[in-house]
Amino acid sequence: MLDRKFIIENVDLVRRNCKNRGVEVDLDRFVALENERKRLQAQWDELNRKANQVSRSIGKAKDAAEREAGKEEGRRLREQAAAVKAELDGVIQQLEAIGRLIPNLSHPDAPVGADATANRELFVGKTPKPQFDFPPLDHVQLGEKLGLIDLDGGARVAGHGFYFLTGDAVLLELALQRYALELLMAEGFTPAITPDLARNEILDGIGFIPRGPETQIYSIENTDLSLIATAEITLGGLLAGQTLEAEQLPIKICGISHCFRTEAGAHGRATRGLYRVHQFTKVEMFAFTLPEQSDQMLEDIRDLECQLFDGLGIPYRVVDTATGDLGGPAYRKYDLEAWMPGRGEYGEITSASNCTDYQARRLGIRFRRKGEKGTCFLHTLNGTAVAISRTLIAILENYQQPDGSVIIPSVLRPWVGKDRIAPRR
RNA sequence: GGAGAGGUGGCAGAGUGGUCGAAUGCGCCGGUUUGCUAAACCGGUGAGGGGUGAUAAGCUCCUCCACGGGUUCGAAUCCCGUCCUCUCCGCCA
Known part of the structure; x- marks a missing residue:
């Protein structure tokens, strides 16, 4: 959510931004409603003053x-005030309904375009794409041969989109978690294991829609809880409603959680194997920063993602996301797309976003500077460290050998305890 | 799950219907005193939204004592619901 006052004072800027983002919003109505809001607010104040x-x-x-x-006079005034208040609440509700449609502003350097085809490739990682002198398998075939992924078992238990990781895949998952954690802790991130559920108001504050036809979220019946789609939700929610001292910032946390996604409407494309699944584990970076720190923090987070995947020896490219593909909260977003030989194309493997004060405003996360009056909303950023399922795809497919075995990336060997996964006989 | 207790400003902690946004202490900021530091003393010190003003300072009004409702001319104070915390019991990895 953007600041109401800001929107009113920068209607044209906001209008242009909505257009770049491919979002249709009735800003004229918003302005009219805000004027109405002020009028009613003044009226309500005045009636209260008299009544008091x-x-x-x-x-x-x-x-x-x-x-x-x-008493008679008081009753009369309070009645009038209540009527004005009801009207005022109605206007505020309408303002908020429109306001939540308005996306965050966009970084001036973000490529302008309607969708992912306008994304700008910035550079590629240190690892070149592998050259195979044999027909490479995809991760489903490899997972089958190596006893790593049981999709049939997952389907039997929970339906399509669920799976068992078995055997060395379990060690790989834990190794990836440890690998990411070691690197991030050295960079000042506090590790956390977060709840896998969160209140709907938290989901909402982060920018997810907990219910409704287009939701990506599983909700728990008869509660106001949902399964989280990413630890971004819980990590951002961690400080909801808090006011921090400026010198406490930045705060950097990395959280491990399971992620649950309904993937409604995503059937048909890339549904094979682990690429698009209903549950996976993820290590997520999250940062709370001062406004002037967030641009640099986004670069830092992106660099860490590059370090992680250069370290794993996985080929990837980095993409600057186009305005039309940013979603609501992001001001700027970088994706890492890993080379996936089984698909013969790049697939999104991490994503780093600077959400500026968009989430903080909805979640009520503020900071105070010493010697200054009042408080401001801080900035939030998030970035994937490792999304296990897709990273497994990239490892299996890029590290496969002619004999059907898969080499373990050297950085994971301390935790996996071997340097190669051999086919079952 | 059952039974109690409680949620007040950065913190601690008063306040049980009428200038209460809220005593007091601590902390913090400014000042006085002081070889230096500390202590002592004096003053200040919540947030949000309006009005006025220069998108300043200042002045002023409204709202906020977990959240949402209700009673009343008037609620931090009374009533109901929700959330959360603590204690005890039960259950359990």
């Missing part, structure tokens, strides 16, 4: 008659 005055005078009334007259 009357109430105070009753306490000091000298006889019963005067008291009764005051």
Whole structure:
């Protein structure tokens, strides 16, 4: 959510931004409603002022008659005030309904375009794409041969989109978690294992829609809880409603959680194997920063993602996401897309976003500077460290050998305890 | 799950119907005193939204004592619901 006052004072800027983002919003109506809001607010204030005055005078009334007259007057004023308040609440509700459609502003360097085809490739990682002198398998075939992924078992238990990781895949998952954690802790991130559920109001504050036809979220019946789609939700929610001291910032946390996604409407494309699944584990970076720190923090987070995947020896490219593909909260977003030989194309493997104060405003996360009056909303950023399922795809497919075995990336060997996964006999 | 207790400003902690946005202490900021530091003393010190003003300072109004409702001319104070915390019991990895 953007600041109401900002929107009013920068209508044209906001209008242009909505257009770049491919979002249709009735800004004229928003402006009209905001003017109406101010008018009603002033009216409500005035009625309250009078009513308060009357109430105070009753306490000091000298006889019963005067008291009764005051009560009558007070009742009348409070009634009027309540009517104005109801109207005011209605207007605020409409303002918020429109306001939540308005996306965040966009970084001036973000490529302008309607969708992912306008994304700008910035550079590629240190690892070249592998050259195979044999027909490479995809991760489903490899997972089958190596006893790593049981899709049939997952389907039997929970349906399509679920799976068992078995055997060395379990060690790989844990190794990837440890690998990411070691690197991030050295960079000042506090590790956390977060709840896998969160209140709907938190989901909403981060920018997810917990219910409704287009939701990507599983909700828990008869509660206001949902399964989280990413630890971004819980990590951002961690400080909801808090006011921090400026010198506490930046705060960097990396959280491990399971991620649950309904993937409604995503059937048909790339549904094979682990690429698009209903549950996976992820290590997520999250940062709370001062406004002037967030641009640099986004670069830092992206660099860490590059370090992680250069370290794993996985070929990837980095993409600057086009305005039309940013979603609501992001001001700028970088994706890492890993080379996936089984698909013969790049597939999104991490994503780093600077959400500026968009989420913080909805979640009520503020900071205070010493010696300055008032508080401001801080900035939030998030980035994937490792999304296990897709990273497994990239490892299996890029590290496969002619004999059907898969080499373990050297950085994972301390935790996997071997340097190669051999086919079952 | 059952039974109690409680949620007040950065913190601690008063306040049980009428200038209460809220005593007091601590902390913090400014000042006085002081070889230096500390102590002592004096003053200041919540947030949000309006009005006025220069998108300043200042002045002023409204709202906020977990959240949402209700009673009342008037609620931090009374009533109901929700959330959360603590204690005890039960259950359990």
